[in-house]
Amino acid sequence: MILQDTIVALATPSGAGAVAIIRLSGNEAIPIANDVFRSVRSKDLNRLKTHTIHLGHIVDGDKVLDQVLVSLFKNPNSYTGEDVVEISCHGSTFIQQQIIQLLLRKGARMATAGEFTLRSFLNGKMDLSQAEAVADLINSDNEASHQIAMQQMRGGFSNEIAKLREELLNFASLIELELDFSEEDVEFADRTQFKELLNRIEFVLKRLIDSFAVGNVIKNGIPVAIVGEPNVGKSTLLNALLNEERAIVSDIAGTTRDTIEDELVINGVGFRFIDTAGIRETKDVVESIGIQKTFEKMEQAQVVLYLFEGTKFQELGYEYLSEIEKIKNRFPLKPLVIVINKMDLLSETALEEIKQRLSSADLQLSTLFIAAKNKAGVEELKERLYSFVNTGALRNNETIVTNTRHYDSLLKALEEIQKVNYGLQSNLPADLMAIDIRQALYYFGEITGQVTNDELLGNIFANFCIGK
Structure with a gap:
């Protein structure tokens, strides 16, 4: 893929x-x-x-469109590795369009999504995983996802993969050399060292693959389902967590007929809270659909908050314990937090009685x-939710995989390494x-783009914004 024309877009x-x-x-x-810039100092x-950077005006013939600052970045010392010009104009949409249309008439072409970063990759300014990190950085909406994107963009993940690939490539060369001298029955590759290398590569690959479980939820947010009977305070809890009146609250059971979702950042990690319809027996068709969706959201959630009203839990405690057991059996791998609401309405004796039952x-x-x-x-609840996130890798600045494409390639690479290891033992x-x-x-x-094709690049950069 060779792109030699000049592109333009709003950045x-x-x-x-x-x-x-x-x-x-x-070029x-x-x-x-x-051709369209008139410097105040005739530059x-x-x-x-x-x-x-240079001050002047953008002109279309004798017509002045705007006073601007023009920044010059000559190849190869630019983001794309090509000559780059950035025009900082006033933010009127009319001015923006007038300047872009003028540049198009002068011979530029509108950039496609992610084409600036694509050119950066093709010109060797960054590898493919770093290019993908650019999109992740733009989309990061909390401290944790920002930290991971920055680490990947600086080449942390690429360097780790490149080092493993280089060491494996060195041994591969020796193995291939043995094939050239197969009739002489000689070994150029030290099998003991090769075994050690394969074990080390397998260990690193497994660590990176395991990190995807953390990286994926950090990148996309951790879904938390708030479930329970109608009118136990699910919507009130959502509003308290978000510190705003997001969900409708009323004394009428079944007010929430559909799921309501919103996001909250806790200690730099994003959580997506899902306020669901109350779980109960009902003949209301619409409410029944909402309850069915509740179970669907519980299936999708990483954490389930099962909410109970304190006074009812005191009265029906053993029935509720049975319901909790059913939920635990239905979702055995999900963290389940039992939340007893309206504790301010409970006496000390009632509170102690509930604790003994639990x-x-x-x-x-x-x-x-x-x-x-x-x-x-509520703050204690936030801390409990945060405790479910394995932030050790973040604190230790370890490489964390967040990209599904990388995860898939790592799984396939691990499978091949295990085949090689088995072949060596056999x-x-x-x-x-x-x-x-x-x-x-x-x-x-x-992963890094040393092996690629136009279809793969098209799929990756199609998800970028235009102008990046």
């Missing part, structure tokens, strides 16, 4: 603002910009140094007491091991 979000940036990249970026952009059912450690209306216990011929080694190298190369 800032569309719509009106104080300032907008229009970006040009390509003709500077001449095109120079010629073609003769100016890279990484400089203790006898071995549920005391899984239970929190709150008063959602007064926001009592004393398989070098030519058979060489096939599996080549496949492992192929999957490593897929």
